[in-house]
Amino acid sequence: MTKNSENKNRQAFSRRQMLAGMVGAPLLGSVAIHGSPAKAALKTSARIVVLGSGLGGLAISNRLARELDGAKITIVDRKEIHNYQPGYTLVGTGIWPVGKVADRNSEFQPSGVDWVQEMAVEVDPDAQVVTTDAATKVPYDFLVVATGLHLDFDQIEGMDTKMIGSHGLGCVYPSPQAAEATWNAMDQFRQQGGEALMTLPATPLKCAGAPLKVTFMLDDRLRQAGTRDKSKVVFHSAIGNIFSVPKVAENVVARWEKKDIPVVYHSKLVAIDIGARRATFANQDGQRTELGYDFIHAVPPMRAPDVIKNSPLSIKEGPMAAGGWLEVDKHTLQHKRYPNVFGIGDINGTPRGKTAATVKKSAPIVVANLLDAIAGKPLSAPAFDGYTSCPLLIKEGSALLVEFDYEGRLVPSLPGIEPLQDSYMAWLMKYRLLKPAYIAVAKGRV
Numbered sequence: 470m471t472k473n474s475e476n477k478n479r480q481a482f483s484r485r486q487m488l489a490g491m492v493g494a495p496l497l498g499s500v501a502i503h504g505s506p507a508k509a510a511l512k513t514s515a516r517i518v519v520l521g522s523g524l525g526g527l528a529i530s531n532r533l534a535r536e537l538d539g540a541k542i543t544i545v546d547r548k549e550i551h552n553y554q555p556g557y558t559l560v561g562t563g564i565w566p567v568g569k570v571a572d573r574n575s576e577f578q579p580s581g582v583d584w585v586q587e588m589a590v591e592v593d594p595d596a597q598v599v600t601t602d603a604a605t606k607v608p609y610d611f612l613v614v615a616t617g618l619h620l621d622f623d624q625i626e627g628m629d630t631k632m633i634g635s636h637g638l639g640c641v642y643p644s645p646q647a648a649e650a651t652w653n654a655m656d657q658f659r660q661q662g663g664e665a666l667m668t669l670p671a672t673p674l675k676c677a678g679a680p681l682k683v684t685f686m687l688d689d690r691l692r693q694a695g696t697r698d699k700s701k702v703v704f705h706s707a708i709g710n711i712f713s714v715p716k717v718a719e720n721v722v723a724r725w726e727k728k729d730i731p732v733v734y735h736s737k738l739v740a741i742d743i744g745a746r747r748a749t750f751a752n753q754d755g756q757r758t759e760l761g762y763d764f765i766h767a768v769p770p771m772r773a774p775d776v777i778k779n780s781p782l783s784i785k786e787g788p789m790a791a792g793g794w795l796e797v798d799k800h801t802l803q804h805k806r807y808p809n810v811f812g813i814g815d816i817n818g819t820p821r822g823k824t825a826a827t828v829k830k831s832a833p834i835v836v837a838n839l840l841d842a843i844a845g846k847p848l849s850a851p852a853f854d855g856y857t858s859c860p861l862l863i864k865e866g867s868a869l870l871v872e873f874d875y876e877g878r879l880v881p882s883l884p885g886i887e888p889l890q891d892s893y894m895a896w897l898m899k900y901r902l903l904k905p906a907y908i909a910v911a912k913g914r915v
Contacts, residue, residue: 509538510535510536510537510538511536511537511538511840511843511844512537512538512539513537513538513539513540513843513844514539514540514541515537515540515541515610515611515843516540516541516543516608516609516610516611517533517537517540517541517542517543517609517610517611517612517613517839518543518544518545518599518607518609518611518612518613519533519542519543519544519545519612519613519615520545520546520589520592520599520612520613520614520615520616520776521544521545521546521614521615521616521617521814521816522544522546522548522551522574522577522578522584522615523548523551523554523615523617523814524814524825524828524907524910524911525615525617525813525814525815525828525832526544526546526613526615526813526814527551527577527578527911527912527913528813528828528829528832528910528911528912528913529613529615529813529832529835529836529839529913530542530544530578530579530582530913531577531579531911531912531913531914532832532833532836532913533836533839534579534580534581534582534913535579535913536836536840537840537843540843541583542579542581542582542583543582543583543584543585543607543609544578544582544583544584544585545585545587545588545589545599545601545607546574546584546585546586546588546589547586547587547588548574549573549574549575549586550571550572550573550574551571551572551573551574551576551577551911552570552571552644552645553569553570553571553572553904553907554570554675554676554825555676555824555825555899555903555904555907556569556570556904557570557641557642557645557648557679558641558648558676558679558682558683558686558862559899559900560641560645560648560649560651560652561639561641561647561648561649561651561652561655561683562652562655562682562683562686562687562690562862563652563655563656563686563690564686564865564900567645567646567648567649569904570645570648571645577908577911577912579912579913585601585605585607587601587602587603587605588601588602588776589601589602589616589776590602590775590776591776591780592612592614592776592777592780592781592782593780593781594612594780594781594782594804594807594810595781597609597610597612597809599612609809610809611809611810611811611839611842611843612807612809612810612811613810613811613812613813613835613839614777614782614795614810614811614812614813614816615812615813615814615816616773616774616776616777616816617675617774617814617815617816618674618675618771618772618773618774618815618816618823619771619772619773619774619775619778620642620643620769620771621672621769621770621771621772622769624670624739624769624770625738625739625740625741625767625769625770626739626740626741626749627740627741627742627743628741628743628767628769629743630643630647632743633647633650633651633654634647634649634650634651634653634654635650635654635743636743636744636746637654637657637658637746637762637763637764637765638654638741638743638765638767639651639654639655639683639764639765639766639767640766640767640768640769641679641683641766642675642679642768642769651683651766654764655687655690655764656690658687658763658764659687659690659691659693659694659696660694660696661696661699661763662691662694662696662697662698662699662700662763663699663700663701663762663763663764664700664701664703664760664761664762664763664764665687665700665701665702665703665762665763665764665765665766666703666705666748666760666762666764666765666766667680667683667684667687667702667703667704667705667765667766668680668704668705668706668707668738668765668766668767668768669704669705669706669707669708669711669768670707670737670738670768670769670770670771671707671708671737671770672770672771672772672792673771673789673792673794673823674768674770674771674823675771675815675823675824676823676824676859677712677713677823677859678712678859678861678871679768680704680711680766680768681711681712681721681861682861682862683766684702684704684725684730684766685724685861685862685863685864686862686864686865687702687764687766688702688728688730688864689863689864689865693865702728702729702730703730703731703732703733704725704730704731704732704733705732705733705736705737705738705750706732706733706734706735706736707735707736707737707738708734708735709734709735710734711732713821713877714871714873714877714879715877716877716879716889717861717869717871717873717879717888717889720869720889721861724863733750735752735753736750736751736752736758737750737751737752738750738767738768739751739757741765741767746761746762746763746765747759747760747761747762748760748761748762748765748767771792772791772792772793772794773792773793773794773795773816774816775793777793777794777795777816778792778793779793781806781807782795782796782804782807782810783795783796783818784796784818789818792818794816794817794818795812795816795817795818796818797811797812797817797818797819799817799819799820799853799855799875800852800853800854801834801838801848801850801852801853802817802819802831802834802835802838802853803838803842803848808842809842811835811838811839811842812835813828813831813832813835814827814828819855819875820855820875821855821857821873821874821875821877822855822856822857822875823857824857824858824859825903825907825910826856826857826858826859826872827855827856827857827858828910829906829910829915830853830856831853831856832910832913833850834850834851834853835850837849837850838850854874854875854880855874855875855876856872856873856874856880857872857873857874858870858871858872858873859871859872860895860896860898860899860903861895862896862899863891866893866896867891867892867893867895867896868891868892868895868896868898868899869888869889869890869891869892869895870883870886870888870892870894870895870898871888871889872888
């Protein structure tokens, strides 16, 4: 998109519409519960440990630091660089430079909070102790689990993340560097065109729209390069759909049909020969098919990190037990068996909700319920409805803004933006507005 065309499109929106976008859109809306500036901080000597310093961990820590007087709050996480993961698809499709998605984690840490720069390797919820990889014991009275999830590339035989960017291999998920390397591979591919394989695993995953965004943007990049007619793009889904919200899935598939992007269902990526550019897929019966490619977006299965998966805190029965997700009540986000434990973000074993927008809406709810627990009161926060959103890139300069809840109902928050109609405004939100909003969430301001 040229600067002139961008400016022309931006002028189509009034200042009032822009303000509406900055207040009501995903990540930016507010939940009016505990946290009023006029409210006195709760006095307590409670020891609170937050596992993880991603968006969820930082949002909780900053809110708690403001809401509590006398508490000992400790963040456990070695990570020094904070990555803006919602920007990975922008980097991976050539829209953003990689430098826009990395910041110093210390910039978001609240003052007065201890930071144990080690990785948690064990949680004993009965003894109420976290053990780190440096053998440090961190006791707690209350625990907030914000570890994120684990990209389980080991389930794809032959996969090597260090090879992303070479031999037509792409995956935007692992890191900013992997996203940048994915764009390099995509850029090389679009010069000549060829066979492209896009994949979706069978497990819950963070930013479930990312595989769809990369597919749309690959198609757009091929058309820009004039090589779409020389190319074949096929989407392989390991399950019976491409997105968990039926209306959204139907809309996307209809768009793909017009773009000649067929979908192969129940086709799971199980192995890859990177040097030979060969991928193996298995169907429901275990039958395998080997396909060649010139470009592949290899999305890994996802699960809970070992520190939670192998702990008493993980789900022990049912369909989500295999992933080891944190067993929380989906409305309060309090652990079902350990009431002094709460979860936020990707780690939660809830029906939906592994996006930054989910963290934005659920963080004040978790904090409100945690404050009640510290005070020995019944939990009083509004029930979390599973709010999730996805600015779904369609092409450069256009996106869908899909927002939905646990029930898969569309819950649009912005007047004038239809959830199944692509628009420049939805693109602008993803491209320009969401990172400032994300930072505000991380600092506990919204």
